[in-house]
Amino acid sequence: MRIHIGCELAFQLSYPTPILMLLNVHPSREGDLEVRDAIVTEPAVPMQAFDDAFGNRCTRLVAPAGRFAITVDGVIRDGGAWDAVDETAAQHPVEELPTETLGFLLASRFCESDDLSNEAWRLFGGTEPGWKRVKAIVDFVHRHIAFDYQDASVSRTAAIAYAEGRGVCRDYAHLAVAFCRAMNFPARYCTGYISDIGLVPPFGPGDFAAWIEVYLGGRWHMFDPRNNAPRKGRILMAYGRDAADVSLTHTFGSSWLSDFRVWTDEIVEAAPAAASAAPLAASIDPVVPEPAA
CATH class of the missing domain: 2.60.40.2250 (Immunoglobulin-like)
Known part of the structure; x- marks a missing residue:
């Protein structure tokens, strides 16, 4: 594609x-x-x-x-594949995490995982560790925040988004990142292109999008708290601790x-010209009448 x-x-x-x-x-x-x-x-x-x-x-x-x-x-x-899902991806004990992931366990300007820690454990402590716990966090955030373009704010943090229950895609991502870090999952904020390819119209105006990546099972996995459904044509532009690191x-x-x-x-390729349904008829020599006697 x-x-x-x-x-x-x-x-x-x-x-x-x-x-x-x-x-x-x-x-x-x-x-x-x-x-x-x-x-x-x-x-x-x-x-x-x-x-x-x-x-x-x-x-x-x-x-x-x-x-x-x-x-x-x-x-x-x-x-052209839909976003991958791996429900078997396991959570790593903190002491076994790669060093380069540790910075994504810490609180940051827009993701106050320290302030939200007790609430995160109250909400998700009873869920199964690993992919299913992250999915429980993403499902909760998707339901908890009401999306509204008119509610965009460059100063809204994860804790404020949780208290207000409203925001745009960056607020969904910030709250999911903060909850994940509070539960000892390395999580990073991502931004890039997200397409409507494969979806049913009508479509809204084009925009950049925010999602998250969580370190599970030895690699980073993508989760989308705003849309909470697989998409095609997701193209990463930048990632960081939160939106402050990746302002476009x-x-x-x-x-x-x-x-x-x-x-x-999507660039739709032109279909090759269709072959003729039947071969051309063989040429036939014209019949020349015999001259009159």
Whole structure:
């Protein structure tokens, strides 16, 4: 399966403003790119690419005052499978976890797992450890938070989302991450493209999405508290401890986002021309009448 991915953003800036961006696919998916998801700006400015502490692909630049537009456009190959499920994945004792996962056990700015620890054990302490406990957490968060785009808040934490019971996909992810860490599961916040491929229309406007990954059975497994159902064409862009680590654009100054569009569309290949239903009739020499006697 081939997927056309990309986004358009435009900012209104009062003065030259540094911008940090995480708008490329994660390096783990770069090998799947058929058309590189290059960043193009209008007006054009110098850009510097680098990888952050989590291995995410970042870009920095200084945008001039006025309207500043950013476009990303690419094509990526995907296996076309639904999100994987592994109900046998076991939980690791903390002392047996790989060192690189330990940072994802700790409380962070938007995921107050320490403050939510007692509540997490009250809610999920009686569930079966491993995949089923994580799924119980994800199911609870999916039911507990009411989704509303108008309720988006850049300052809402997991604890606030739990108390208010409302939010957007980042709030679902933050609360699930916090509960998982409180139950000694390494959990990280992920952001990227999520498609409607394989679903029944109508579809909402395109947007980036947040989900989580939890370390079970020797590897990271994906869970989606917001949608809580398998999807096709999920494309990771970045992961970190919470949304503060993976802001898709961060402007270091006053700015106004005036335009925003995201696309994740399957490229439907043209079907080969159908073969003729029957072979052409054999040519027949015309019958030439005998001349009259």
